[in-house]
Amino acid sequence: GENVEQxxxxxxxxxxxxxxxxxxxSDSASNYFPWYKQELGKRPQLIIDIRxxxxxxxxxxxxxxxxxxxxxxxxxxxxxxxxxxAVYFCAAARGNKLVFGAGTILRVKS
Amino acid sequence: DAGVIQSPRHEVTEMGxxxxxxCKPISGHDYLFWYRQTMMRGLELLIYFNNNVPIDDSGMPxxxxxxxxxxxxxxxxxxxxxxxxxxAVYFCASSARGIxxGGLQETQYFGPGTRLLVL
Numbered sequence: 202g203e204n205v206e207q208x209x210x211x212x213x214x215x216x217x218x219x220x221x222x223x224x225x226x227s228d229s230a231s232n233y234f235p236w237y238k239q240e241l242g243k244r245p246q247l248i249i250d251i252r253x254x255x256x257x258x259x260x261x262x263x264x265x266x267x268x269x270x271x272x273x274x275x276x277x278x279x280x281x282x283x284x285x286x287a288v289y290f291c292a293a294a295r296g297n298k299l300v301f302g303a304g305t306i307l308r309v310k311s
Numbered sequence: 312d313a314g315v316i317q318s319p320r321h322e323v324t325e326m327g328x329x330x331x332x333x334c335k336p337i338s339g340h341d342y343l344f345w346y347r348q349t350m351m352r353g354l355e356l357l358i359y360f361n362n363n364v365p366i367d368d369s370g371m372p373x374x375x376x377x378x379x380x381x382x383x384x385x386x387x388x389x390x391x392x393x394x395x396x397x398x399a400v401y402f403c404a405s406s407a408r409g410i411x412x413g414g415l416q417e418t419q420y421f422g423p424g425t426r427l428l429v430l
Contacts (some may be wrong), residue, residue, distance in 0.1 A: 243423075297342060
């Protein structure tokens with residue numbers, strides 16, 4: 202089955218700096234890659250997603266890139282703000298089953 | 312739109328007791344997913360339904376776990392008997408449309424979760 206690895210497990214950045222989180226997946230048939238943000242005690246919420254027919258997608262300060270050949274995708278957050286502090290999960294899906302990475306704890310220091 | 316609704320939000324029970332978690336998906340969504348989140352294992356898919364029919368229950372940990380979806384607006388996840396290692400946050404999620412062959416995935420919207428503690 203699908204296996205998703207996520208790095209780093211924790212990331213600390215200064216406010217205003219960029220943050221990059223990377224994920225790799227194992228199933229070349231996976232075709233949907235969402236990113237979720239989870240604040241402490243809250244539900245995971247979708248922040249951006251990308252499908253396998255697209256290489257890059259951007260939404261304001263957030264962007265995601267996908268390299269199908271290498272089977273990896275990345276989340277980029279620019280101009281980080283304290284409210285970006287949370288746990289971020291990547292996921293890969295083939296069919297309807299999402300397989301999640303282990304998560305990255307992002308801390309934005311002001 | 313009220314979003315995905317789960318109840319109870321918190322549940323504390325003793326080992327051996329039966330636990331029933333409830334979920335109401337977003338109206339019009341025809342896929343429903345049950346996840347479990349723990350520090351050790353992260354977010355795991357337990358089972359999902361399409362049009363009230365269980366499609367994949369390969370993530371259900373053992374026979375003590377069962378899930379039903381009697382209609383389009385209600386699903387339950389039952390643990391009987393419960394054990395301390397079942398302590399976790401259980402999320403329900405729904406989506407409007409799943410992947411057709413070669414088609415597009417739709418966003419899964421998560422409910423607030425049920426925090427279960429088995430003593």
